[in-house]
Amino acid sequence: MSEKTMVSVRDLGVKFHLSEQKVDNLKEYIIRIIKRQMRYKEFWALREVSFEVKQGERVAILGLNGAGKSTMLKVIAGVLKATEGSVKRSGVLVPLLELGAGFDPQYTGAENIYLYGAMLGYSKAFLKEKYDEIVAFSELGDFIHVPVKNYSSGMRARLGFSIATLVEPDILILDEVLSVGDAKFRAKSEKRIKEMFSKGTTVLFVSHNLAQVRSLCTRAIWLEKGHVVEDGPVAEVAEHFEATITKG
Amino acid sequence: MSVVKTFNKYRNLLVELVKKDIKLKYRNSYLGVIWTMLEPLLTMVVLTLVFSKLLGKGTQDFPVYILTGRLVYSFFSNGTKAALRAVRANASMIKKVYVPKYMYPFASVLSGYVIFLISLVVLAIVAVVRGVYPTLQLFWMIVPLLQILLITTGVGMLLATMAVFFRDVEYLWGVALMLIMYTSAIFYQVESVISEKNAWIFKLNPLYAVIENFRNAVFGQPMNFQAMGYATVFGVVSLLIGVFVFYKKQDKFILYL
Structure with a gap:
């Protein structure tokens, strides 16, 4: 090393x-x-x-x-x-401090991928490319189109983890x-x-x-x-x- | 990292924040973004009814006069109010993820600006319907449009900083906005209300300087270059002060949120 x-x-x-x-x-x-x-x-x-x-x-x-x-x-x-x-x-540097802290509750999971991704400094093109991968890893399925305020804390954390560990x-x-x-x-x-x-x-x-x-x-x-x-x-x-x- | 480099890295965030503001504002409403045009139109109808029918003032093009003033004022009012709340509203994110903090108030102002620009379509329609046709003077419009963005951003940054430390700034600003509204000559002609010796009140109000030249551009009148100079100086100075104060204090925000 x-x-x-x-x-x-x-x-x-x-x-x-x-x-x-x-x-x-x-x-x-x-x-x-x-x-x-x-x-x-x-x-x-x-x-x-x-x-x-x-x-x-x-x-x-x-x-x-x-x-x-x-x-x-x-x-x-x-x-x-x-x-x-x-x-x-x-x-x-990727901080996994509180997963999903940057989510907007009124936004759907899909929209939050772009918002939270942007907060971590990723470009739109990169997020588009990785979108399917994030959804698949988070295992949210159709819930990805539901506002995050209706998520359980586990679902929120899963989505947060999937976005933050992209790179x-x-x-x-x-x-x-x-x-x-x-x-x-x-x-x-x-x-x-x-x-x-x-x-x-x-x-x-x-x-x-x-x-x-x-x-x-x-x-x-x-x-x-x-x-x-x-x-x-x-x-x-x-x-x-x-x-x-x-x-x- | 230099400022430009950081801005480039987070440019995508600025776009996302502006989009979010606009999207969420009209989510769950049937007419959606059409409200950006419908709302000023309805206010204009009310004001026209009150001031021309009930008070017997105004002419054929009075609705255009009202609309020009109201659109500029409501962008300034909404933009500064949104910027004022922006840092506190995003407290949970500021505490957890590093992002240049000016993104939040700046995005609030920009989303208001986008809505303002869309609502200019209404102005164009009303103007033509009321017989106010565009002239070459219309190109001057770009100047007041830029000035109001400068002023709103500068004042917004200053208010956003102050609001972190003192919660009552929000209420004080509400009162100040009322004063600004009444001295911006939105729904009356200055000459018809104010005597010559009180005219200095209007000269002091930068918003009136912007509205005056905005109207001159729409109505095909010559520009008032004195007002234009004043609004430009005010815009640049307020932006410098706003940005300076914000940068000086931003590291302390997290301790007060």
């Missing part, structure tokens, strides 16, 4: 303002400015995080709720901006999505993802399922309160992580 760096995170910090009361109207804001009462509580969701991911590495991000896992994936995906430090990435990405971001749909579809989606693995796709993976993490990943980063606790081979890190959580 080549040693090309796919993701490089340097001294990453993400700060949120937690204003004690939410001020979202102009009057209140002006009154508070005059009275000098704009108080913010600062909260660092991530601080001083640095790591590099080489091509073909499959990295699990471990941590309890609120450790900063999702924030980190969002920064890498480009949805959230870093407050300090930098994030560099190369190649095509072979260089970097794949998975956030608890390997449990979509029914058992049959899950097997199928796992197969597709494993295919990508074998082609050398770099993976960032968030899951609370440690067995899955051990079987899929090669490396793990353990986050706690926005800081890296441990970074190393998956077996060791997962073991240490498990030990702390079972200790309570």
